[in-house]
Amino acid sequence: MKLTIDHKSPVPLHIQAEELLRRLIESPEYIEGKLLPNEVELSKKLCISRTTLRQSINKLVYDGLLVRKKGVGTKVAESKSLSSKSKNWMSFSQEMSARGIPIKNFELHVSWVFPEKRIASFFEIKGDKKILKLVRLRGRPEGPFVYFESYFHPSVGLTGEEDYKSPLYEMLEKEHAVIAMISKEEISAIAADHFIAEKLETVIGAPILFRKRFVYDLNEKPIEYNLGYYKADSFVYTVESRRE
Amino acid sequence: MKLTIDHKSPVPLHIQAEELLRRLIESPEYIEGKLLPNEVELSKKLCISRTTLRQSINKLVYDGLLVRKKGVGTKVAESKSLSSKSKNWMSFSQEMSARGIPIKNFELHVSWVFPEKRIASFFEIKGDKKILKLVRLRGRPEGPFVYFESYFHPSVGLTGEEDYKSPLYEMLEKEHAVIAMISKEEISAIAADHFIAEKLETVIGAPILFRKRFVYDLNEKPIEYNLGYYKADSFVYTVESRRE
DNA sequence: ATAATACATTTGTATGTACATACTTTAATA
DNA sequence: TATTAAAGTATGTACATACAAATGTATTAT
16 A cells, blocks of 8 residues: 655645555554544654644545544544534435334336436436336325435346346345445425325325435445425424534 | 724734625625735724735635635636535625625514413523514515514523624624534425515515524523524535534 | 542634746737 | 637645644653
8 A cells, every 4th residue: 555645746645645554544453542643743754844744644534534632643543433523324115114113115117218307417427328216105105295206326237137026225235235324305395286295195285305315325326315294294304413 | 894903902913804894795796706905905994914815815715705816816606507605604794795795784673472382491591571573675686585583592692683784793793792613404495385475575485595694602601592484596505514 | 429620632713925826918920 | 600719717736834732752850
């Protein structure tokens, strides 16, 4: 592993140092909250000034990878401290079973479609190749309360022949070695249009909790693009956050 | 508006400068991608070094409030849709100023009321003593888009005579030494009832993003119980989370 | 033994300085 | 006039330096 800094490179030193540190803390020795060498020493070792090194460290601290403590040192953040961002996110199946709700699948439809522009750009692919689209209408025995539309990145390797009745993320992990790691979500309230109203067995204009979900793997590569339409009152989204 | 920096304050200069800039870009002059004064000039004006000023600006750039461009200057970031990052949670004022949106207070009403049962139990107090209730209707110049109802724990020490037009959490922090630290939120979609529809100038049944917010201080003592009713499409809640 | 003190360590804050690089404006030149 | 060159402006990079504040450890006095 290259762990030196090239002063002749056009790449700024603090960028080089940042990348170096990213690689460093990924290595096995640094998994469990281990302290980094102190700044003065490290800056000497890397032949850059402490100021420049701090610039790099700051960025990693901001990204939540490192934690500094005055008088102690800088250590690799433990995954627990990441919960400051938000609670462990869950899949739909997990969410529901956590609430003790039995799920019924009302519709389950798999197809191959050309991605819309915003989906293609999220996946960073061109729009000329079909991708897998998964539509699911789910709810309680009495009736559906959520309509999902999911799109999957080609590299996930789904064939469309998988068993989509079982928990999806478990299947992805076991059979395709794809681990959904990061989830970015946008939640808003909308009025049901004709299509959604029909699916969710409600009236046009009914309040719907709409959730866009962007799912990434460990390497922040996009995996899934998911749209969820929840019937009002059937779903409450909880967030816990902490200032720092 | 206080726009000076106190070198004798125990608060670090770069923090003071950061807060100052946050307030500055919140002000009406800075709504539309306007350039800030250049760094050298601004550092002179604030009587801090350019390095220190850059530290402050960097943070705001990280937070997506400012955009820098070499050879041009630093300008207020233009934001497409309102959204609230859960990374470091923010107050309403911060959320809005982060997107450079000028806030108008349509209603602001302070009163003392007997707490409802669920509020009393959240605050862990008996329901026989009146607590402070703060009602606010806020939005853009064109019209309101959010209705807030807040209740405060007696120990916060609010008298009802405070200036509720200024950012609330800043006031709490400065004048009452209360630091809002933890926020637990429940987000759902509901239909506007008669009352909410009238307040938000919309129709009964219109979709509303409803947010319950429970705010705690450093010691996890309850501070505020807050209900927010957002007009649909005026507010998008964004959450970023990571599995562990 | 215990508590108080002093010291070393490490990050935090803050400044001054210098030059590089990207972009804009102005002036000179063909 | 149009093109090019130079000057000006603003951020970007990088360093050396100094002291402050928090923490942990070793020492000392009680």
